[in-house]
Amino acid sequence: MAEAEIQSGEKEYFLNIPQQNETFFLKGCANYDWGFKNRLARIFNPRSGKTVMLAFDHGYFQGPTTGLERIDVTIVPLTPFADALMLTRGILRSVIPAATGKPIVMRASGGPSILKELSNEHIACDIDDAVRMNCSAVAVQVFIGGEYETQSVNNMTQLVDSGMKVGMPVLGVTAVGKELVRDAKYMGLATRMCAELGAAIVKTYFCPDFERVAAGCPVPLVIAGGKKLPELDALKMAYDAIQQGASGVDMGRNIFQSEAPIAMLHAVQKVVHEGMNYKQAHEYYLDQKNKKNA
Numbered sequence: 001m002a003e004a005e006i007q008s009g010e011k012e013y014f015l016n017i018p019q020q021n022e023t024f025f026l027k028g029c030a031n032y033d034w035g036f037k038n039r040l041a042r043i044f045n046p047r048s049g050k051t052v053m054l055a056f057d058h059g060y061f062q063g064p065t066t067g068l069e070r071i072d073v074t075i076v077p078l079t080p081f082a083d084a085l086m087l088t089r090g091i092l093r094s095v096i097p098a099a100t101g102k103p104i105v106m107r108a109s110g111g112p113s114i115l116k117e118l119s120n121e122h123i124a125c126d127i128d129d130a131v132r133m134n135c136s137a138v139a140v141q142v143f144i145g146g147e148y149e150t151q152s153v154n155n156m157t158q159l160v161d162s163g164m165k166v167g168m169p170v171l172g173v174t175a176v177g178k179e180l181v182r183d184a185k186y187m188g189l190a191t192r193m194c195a196e197l198g199a200a201i202v203k204t205y206f207c208p209d210f211e212r213v214a215a216g217c218p219v220p221l222v223i224a225g226g227k228k229l230p231e232l233d234a235l236k237m238a239y240d241a242i243q244q245g246a247s248g249v250d251m252g253r254n255i256f257q258s259e260a261p262i263a264m265l266h267a268v269q270k271v272v273h274e275g276m277n278y279k280q281a282h283e284y285y286l287d288q289k290n291k292k293n294a
């Protein structure tokens with residue numbers, strides 16, 4: 001039968017069309033393996049190259065942060081409107097429905113509470129457990145300039161090594177100590193160190209001259225939201241970050257502490273994926289919020 005098919009010449013090999021060699025859409029990520037890239041492509045939208053991650057891992061050192069007292073009640077309803085979820089494995093197993101289609105970025109470092117020296121973290125999750133839970137990346141805090149700087153960098157490099165074995169990207173989170181200034185010089189140092197030492201994604205804070213920080217970081221950079229701001233200010237921060245080279249946001253309090261979290265998520269999506277101006281996005285937020293209240 002097979003021989004008959006070959007002889008009949010019915011098969012079509014499109015001999016005039018060379019096979020395409022696709023390049024990967026995220027900066028600095030072209031040389032990873034298929035599974036690793038596939039995980040990244042779940043977090044970042046391949047069309048826009050950007051992501052809106054919803055961060056609600058704050059409890060791992062702060063306990064029940066305002067807005068996160070009952071994640072099942074306040075956060076689970078928001079998850080359909082985010083591109084990816086950043087959380088701890090405890091919350092993932094206890095509260096998040098396994099049927100969620102959302103990619104998971106799982107916090108994999110921890111230890112000290114807000115009552116102690118925060119930089120004294122250790123690896124808090126085995127990479128096998130991240131694979132078991134079908135995570136798309138693991139996140140680790142890196143305290144450049146902190147008391148336990150080297151230990152926290154070592155946490156990251158260990159996770160990078162174990163992540164490489166299973167195709168799991170590591171998100172390096174640049175933590176800022178109370179005494180450290182959030183300027184481009186410091187952020188440039190911290191983000192570059194994370195990337196140089198193997199983080200596939202880096203998370204940082206927006207700061208003046210952010211475009212220099214983004215340009216100096218060879219892998220995708222996402223920004224945290226930080227403390228709750230008025231919605232217009234938070235949208236401006238997201239807009240400025242995207243315009244200056246960020247590949248997305250990993251935002252928590254400015255979404256879940258907003259008066260209208262779903263409207264805020266929609267507005268942030270517009271800014272991140274469509275480049276909508278922050279003033280227009282704020283109008284959009286108010287519109288969505290009023291519709292809900294109508």
Ligand code: 5RP
Pocket residue numbers: 055056057058086141173224225226227250251252253254
């Ligand atoms: C905690 C984190 C948080 O995920 C991060 O701070 C994002 O949340 P927020 O936008 O509320 O700052 O990494 O260490």
